[in-house]
Amino acid sequence: MKTLVTGGAGFIGSHLVDRLVAKGENIIVFDNLSSGKLEFIQKHIDSGKIKFVKADLMNPAEIDSAIRGCDMVWHLAANPDVKLGASDTRIHLDQNIIATYNLLESMRKNGIKKIGFTSTSTVYGEATQMPTPENYGPCIPISLYGASKSACEALISAYCGTFDMESVLYRFANIIGPRSTHGVIFDFIRKLKANPSELEILGDGKQTKSYCYIDDCVDSMLFGWEHRKARTEVFNVGSSDGIDVKGLADVVVKEMGLKSKYKFTGGVDGGRGWKGDVKMMMLSIEALGKLGWKPKYTSARSIALTARSILGKK
Numbered sequence: 001m002k003t004l005v006t007g008g009a010g011f012i013g014s015h016l017v018d019r020l021v022a023k024g025e026n027i028i029v030f031d032n033l034s035s036g037k038l039e040f041i042q043k044h045i046d047s048g049k050i051k052f053v054k055a056d057l058m059n060p061a062e063i064d065s066a067i068r069g070c071d072m073v074w075h076l077a078a079n080p081d082v083k084l085g086a087s088d089t090r091i092h093l094d095q096n097i098i099a100t101y102n103l104l105e106s107m108r109k110n111g112i113k114k115i116g117f118t119s120t121s122t123v124y125g126e127a128t129q130m131p132t133p134e135n136y137g138p139c140i141p142i143s144l145y146g147a148s149k150s151a152c153e154a155l156i157s158a159y160c161g162t163f164d165m166e167s168v169l170y171r172f173a174n175i176i177g178p179r180s181t182h183g184v185i186f187d188f189i190r191k192l193k194a195n196p197s198e199l200e201i202l203g204d205g206k207q208t209k210s211y212c213y214i215d216d217c218v219d220s221m222l223f224g225w226e227h228r229k230a231r232t233e234v235f236n237v238g239s240s241d242g243i244d245v246k247g248l249a250d251v252v253v254k255e256m257g258l259k260s261k262y263k264f265t266g267g268v269d270g271g272r273g274w275k276g277d278v279k280m281m282m283l284s285i286e287a288l289g290k291l292g293w294k295p296k297y298t299s300a301r302s303i304a305l306t307a308r309s310i311l312g313k314k
């Protein structure tokens, strides 16, 4: 089995690559290193277990030359910064939608029929049903990032319908763990190192979301792929519980051995961290659950383990 992993040098991608290498798959990592790091996959490059191609999904010729002979694509490359869409309205259109279109075109031309895609809970927008199941609708994203992932999902399912491809679309909650290079835990630790006595928290601290540990995330991807039934399957991926931002800060502060005060910015639009921030996200993971998958870690445990790894603690 020869597999192309776009974004394979990134946080989630490099963990997926670890697992695929352990399964003995023949892997090509395709990454422009815009946020990914070679050090995450260096040991596999050195041992000759993967081939690394530094290339960009905005360049169709580079995709064509890397993808030839592959049986499957795991498509993780994207700009994952939700906040960015509020100041740069072009980035998610290019890096997520056009990049995905370029990849699908290359797959079509080269006869590659299978794709696993990392989507997001933000496609649901402000869902009124909690936990939110995969068949919730209408999906009304409120961030440009969520809109771009929704568009990617639609493109992928349309290519599957039109060109006999198969896909699994994974709608992730917040995925956290070692090698994460962005996100709220990362930001809090950076701020607390600069000022241990006070932590500024964007919003009112009541934004409540589910956090899923990277090991559970990668497990769910491989499990979901093996158990897919429909031509385009959609699976939510998250933990079984949620936690608010204040609760998250409490875990991080405890892991750092601090007693910091919190300063809430109050936020925008009724306590959100930023425009486009969904205030409450809790995904139903029953679809994967019915097939036999369940997460091993709670949100709080995932946060503690992630904080420890960022802090370099055992």
Ligand SMILES: NC(=O)c1ccc[n+]([C@@H]2O[C@H](COP(=O)([O-])OP(=O)(O)OC[C@H]3O[C@@H](n4cnc5c(N)ncnc54)[C@H](O)[C@@H]3O)[C@@H](O)[C@H]2O)c1
Pocket: 006, 007, 008, 009, 010, 011, 012, 013, 030, 031, 032, 033, 034, 035, 036, 037, 055, 056, 057, 058, 075, 076, 077, 078, 079, 080, 095, 099, 118, 119, 120, 121, 172, 173, 174, 175, 176, 181
């Ligand atoms: N981390 C989360 O909580 C989360 C939640 C929902 C969905 N996702 C999705 O999961 C995927 C992986 O996210 P992550 O957190 O590992 O982010 P990441 O930034 O660590 O990984 C993205 C990778 O894609 C590469 N990349 C970006 N644009 C590229 C391009 N044009 N061509 C080639 N490579 C490119 C980057 O260098 C990086 O290695 C993304 O699609 C993201 O939208 C992540």
